[in-house]
Amino acid sequence: xxxxxxxxxxxxxxxxxxxxxxxxxxxxxxxxxxxxxxxxxxxxxxxxxxxxxxxxxxxxxxxxxxxxxxxxxxxxxxxxxxxxxxxxxxxxxxxxxxxxxxxxxxxxxxxxxxxxxxxxxxxxxxxxxxxxxxxxxxxxxxxxxxxxxxxxxxxxxxxxxxxxxxxxxxxxxxxxxxxxxxxxxxxxxxxxxxxxxxxxxxxxxxxxxxxxxxxxxxxxxxxxxxxxxxxxxxxxxxxxxxxxxxxxxxxxxxxxxxxxxxxxxxxxxxxxxxxxxxxxxxxxxxxxxxxxxxxxxxxxxxxxxxxxxxxxxxxxxxxxxxxxxxxxxxxxxxxxxxxxxxxxxxxxxxxxxxxxxxxxxx
Numbered sequence: 001x002x003x004x005x006x007x008x009x010x011x012x013x014x015x016x017x018x019x020x021x022x023x024x025x026x027x028x029x030x031x032x033x034x035x036x037x038x039x040x041x042x043x044x045x046x047x048x049x050x051x052x053x054x055x056x057x058x059x060x061x062x063x064x065x066x067x068x069x070x071x072x073x074x075x076x077x078x079x080x081x082x083x084x085x086x087x088x089x090x091x092x093x094x095x096x097x098x099x100x101x102x103x104x105x106x107x108x109x110x111x112x113x114x115x116x117x118x119x120x121x122x123x124x125x126x127x128x129x130x131x132x133x134x135x136x137x138x139x140x141x142x143x144x145x146x147x148x149x150x151x152x153x154x155x156x157x158x159x160x161x162x163x164x165x166x167x168x169x170x171x172x173x174x175x176x177x178x179x180x181x182x183x184x185x186x187x188x189x190x191x192x193x194x195x196x197x198x199x200x201x202x203x204x205x206x207x208x209x210x211x212x213x214x215x216x217x218x219x220x221x222x223x224x225x226x227x228x229x230x231x232x233x234x235x236x237x238x239x240x241x242x243x244x245x246x247x248x249x250x251x252x253x254x255x256x257x258x259x260x261x262x263x264x265x266x267x268x269x270x271x272x273x274x275x276x277x278x279x280x281x282x283x284x285x286x287x288x289x290x291x292x293x294x295x296x297x298x299x300x301x302x303x304x305x306x307x308x309x310x311x312x313x314x315x316x317x318x319x320x321x322x323x324x325x326x327x328x329x330x331x332x333x334x335x336x337x338x339x340x341x342x343x344x345x346x347x348x349x350x351x352x353x354x355x356x357x358x359x360x361x362x
Contacts, residue, residue, distance in 0.1 A: 002119055003056040003326055004348035006255035006304035007204075007226035008046060009141070010061045011090035013308050021047045022102055025322050039270065043312030045322045048102050051134050054324030057119040058106070058135040058348065060162065060225055060304070061094075063087040063155075067144035067172055074169045076144070083145035091158060094136065104133040107159050108362040111135075112355055137355070139202060139225065142167030142176070149193050156197050161359065163194055164202035164225070166210060174214075176205040177237045183213045191217045200358050203227075203247065204304075207236065215246060221358040222250050223351075226257040226304035228287045229294075233265055241294065248295045251357075253350045255304020256288050260315045263287060274318035281317045281325065285332040288346060298342035302351045303329070 013019045017038070019028050025047045035041040051059070065086035068076030077083040097103040106112050115135040139162035146152050152160075165187060166176030173190045175181040183191065191214055194201055201222045206214060215222070224247060230238040239247070239254070247254060260274060261267035263283045274280075291301045307316065307323050319325070330343045338346070 001055065001327075001330060001344060002058070002116065002348045003054060003303060004058040004060075004351045005056050005307075005323070005326070006060045006223070006253075006302055006351055007139075007257065007306045007309070008059050008061045009064060009306075009309045010046070010059070010136070011093045012062065012064055013044070013046065014093050015086075015089060017044075017308075019044060019047070022097075022100065023047060023049075025050050040308070040310070040312030040314060043314050044308050045312060045316065045320065046308045047322075048134060050322040050324045052132065054322075054327045055119075056134070056323060056326060057132070058115065058137075058352075060137045060139050060351075062139050062141040063090045063145070063160075064141040064167070065090075065145045066142055066167060066169075072169065080144065080147055080172065084147050084151060087140070087145045087155075091138075094138070098133075101131065101133055103136050105159050106135045106137050106355075107161065107359070109356050109359045110362060112352070112359060116352065137161050139163065139200075141202075142171055142205070143174070143190060144172045146173070146190070149189075152193060153197065156199065160199070162200035162202050162223070162225070164204050164206075165190055165194075165214070166205045166207065168205070174210045175207040176210075177207070180207050180209060183210050183217075188213070188217060194218065195220050198358075198360065203243075203252070205237070208240075208243075211243060215250070221354065222247065222252045223354060224252060224254040224304075226255045226306045226309075228256060228262050229290050232287060232290055233262055235262075237262060244291060244294055248300050251300075251354070253300055253302045253354050254291055255302045255351070256284050256291075257304055257306040258284060258316045258320065259306050259309065259311060260317070263317075269315070273314070274316065279317050280319045281328060282332055283317065285329065285336055288333065289336050289338075292338075292342075292346075298338065298345045299350060301346050303347065 065083035066076030166174035
């Protein structure tokens with residue numbers, strides 16, 4: 001069964017974590033033994049061989065670079081120009097991976113259909129399956145790096161197809177997780193420009209006030225690449241039931257993440273452990289089921305793992321060694337009463353349907 005992961009920070013891992021994602025996960029982990037600069041060193045879960053092993057043939061992957069002006073509560077680049085340059089370095093890495101045959105850029109409906117057909121054909125026994133390119137849709141997580149709308153137009157020409165205006169804290173255009181405030185003039189202008197350019201709006205990370213304003217203003221396609229329900233995990237990072245209903249009414253698909261603190265209430269980073277709370281992949285199935293019950297169907301749930309998004313095995317389900325273990329999720333959903341067709345929708349079908357409607361023809 002083809003799996004689509006709607007949120008991975010591949011370029012961030014390659015450039016800022018200095019991970020060669022073309023190599024086996026055992027080798028990537030071994031090269032980080034003894035390093036203490038980051039809490040997830042030696043605990044990564046994502047690389048190209050593991051994506052292929054898990055039949056994860058299509059991913060939404062990010063450009064990400066926060067601008068942290070003086071007094072900003074979070075780390076980031078010290079000028080918007082540096083943030084822009086970082087996203088361009090990430091783009092260069094994606095291009096290099098295309099040249100190496102590891103990735104292929106998906107920008108249009110036709111490219112999407114050809115790629116899905118390729119993976120379906122090779123699943124039937126083609127001996128090139130172990131080297132088939134992984135399709136990627138480019139998304140911008142946090143809009144701080146958008147220097148001007150001319151720069152945004154350039155990004156669209158370069159393949160950008162989705163954008164989340166906010167990340168954590170206060171941003172240039174919107175307030176994100178753990179922050180509050182309105183979009184303001186610049187934020188509203190950005191939302192209109194996203195609409196004009198035909199981009200997908202990613203509602204993930206928008207604070208409640210900005211979510212409300214963005215939904216009122218934006219007329220185009222909306223998804224939530226990696227978010228859970230606030231009822232199950234009380235925190236402003238997750239969506240309220242009313243927000244989930246609104247996203248469903250807008251035709252959105254909501255990707256379920258695997259970051260433990262978004263799955264388990266009261267998780268304390270660096271202290272709580274997956275083993276200590278018994279966190280397993282079944283919890284992901286529970287969060288997906290919750291969205292499906294709210295929707296009254298399996299048409300609005302998907303997978304958006306956010307694996308290796310600044311954390312590793314120390315902060316994800318204890319029975320997950322690598323991203324390839326996503327292939328066990330279908331059986332967990334079936335154990336909850338999901339029929340085969342609905343499982344296929346969750347694993348890739350819903351996001352594929354959404355993309356076929358949202359991407360340009362060509």
